[in-house]
Amino acid sequence: MPELPEVQTVVNHIRDDLVGKNIVGIIPLWVKSLHNFKPNDLSIKNKKNRILDVRRRAKFIIIDLGDFIIAVHLRMTGKLYIQEGSSIPKYTRAIIKLENSKDLIFDDIRKFGRIYLYKNLTEIDSKHGPEPLGKEFTDEWLYDNLKKKNRNLKALLLDQSFIAGLGNIYVDEILWESGIHPNSISSAISKTKVSLLHNSIQNILKKAIDNHGTTFMSFTFLNGRSGNYSNELQIFGKQGEPCKTCGDLIKKIKVAGRGTHICSTCQKKYRPRKK
Numbered sequence: 001m002p003e004l005p006e007v008q009t010v011v012n013h014i015r016d017d018l019v020g021k022n023i024v025g026i027i028p029l030w031v032k033s034l035h036n037f038k039p040n041d042l043s044i045k046n047k048k049n050r051i052l053d054v055r056r057r058a059k060f061i062i063i064d065l066g067d068f069i070i071a072v073h074l075r076m077t078g079k080l081y082i083q084e085g086s087s088i089p090k091y092t093r094a095i096i097k098l099e100n101s102k103d104l105i106f107d108d109i110r111k112f113g114r115i116y117l118y119k120n121l122t123e124i125d126s127k128h129g130p131e132p133l134g135k136e137f138t139d140e141w142l143y144d145n146l147k148k149k150n151r152n153l154k155a156l157l158l159d160q161s162f163i164a165g166l167g168n169i170y171v172d173e174i175l176w177e178s179g180i181h182p183n184s185i186s187s188a189i190s191k192t193k194v195s196l197l198h199n200s201i202q203n204i205l206k207k208a209i210d211n212h213g214t215t216f217m218s219f220t221f222l223n224g225r226s227g228n229y230s231n232e233l234q235i236f237g238k239q240g241e242p243c244k245t246c247g248d249l250i251k252k253i254k255v256a257g258r259g260t261h262i263c264s265t266c267q268k269k270y271r272p273r274k275k
Helices: 002-017 041-047 141-149 153-158 168-180 191-210
Strands: 022-027 053-057 059-066 067-071 078-084 091-099 101-110 114-118 251-255 257-260
Touching: 002 053, 002 059, 002 078, 002 191, 022 041, 022 059, 022 067, 067 078, 141 191, 153 168, 153 257, 168 191, 168 257
Parallel strands: none
Antiparallel strands: 022 091, 053 059, 059 067, 067 114, 078 101, 091 101, 251 257
C-alpha cells in the first residue's frame, strides 16, 4: 500500500497540472470507485469545480474545490496521474475530466482504492492522528503519547489514529534505524530513545519523499515511473541478508499480524519493569 512518501510523491507530480483548472465531470468506469457520491453530485454541489489546491492528508490525496474536497485513497494498487489523449489505460476505474482536454486517471488493478466527496477535512481528521512532518508532531508529543498508550510499538505506529501516514515498510526502517525492537511496549521506551525514534521518523520520511517513494510490488507515479527509495532500504525485504550495522542476519517475523524485518542484535526490546 502506498504510504505517506508515495502519496506525497503523487501530489507533488500532479499539483501543478491541476491547480487553477476546472473539473468538468467524473466518469466512473467501475461504480464502486466513487464511495459516497454519484457523478452528478459534484456538479450540484459546486458549479465551478475550480481546483484551488492539491495536498496530502494522511494517505489521502486531497483535491480542494473550496466548498468541497475530493479525497482519493489509493489503498493497495491505486494510481492517480494525468493523461493526455483519448486512450484509456486498461485498469482505469474512474476518469476526472479537466477543462484543458487532459484527464486525471484513477487506475487500480485490484479495485480497493476509493474516491470520496466531503464538505471539508473533518471526516478524515477525526480518524487520523497528527502528520509526522507537521508542527504538532514533536518529540515531546511522541513521548507523552507513547507513555499513555502502553501498546505494542509497531502496532501503535501503524495505527492511523495515532500517527497519520506510516505503513509497514517505513515502520520497519524507522525502528531499525532507531534501534528499537518492534515488539517493544510503547510506555517503556526512554525519553532519549523516543527522541531518536522521532528523528528517525522524520528523517526517513523526508529522504523517501526526496527519492519519490518506494516501489515495492506496484507503486508508480507519472504513469509508470518508479520510486527510488527502494535502493535505500536498509532492512525491509532483506531477510537472510547481513545487517549493515552489525553483520548478523536479518530475520522476518510476525508483529501485529504484519511481516516484520528485524535485527535481533541491534534492536532492543523495551518492556515495563516488573513491580
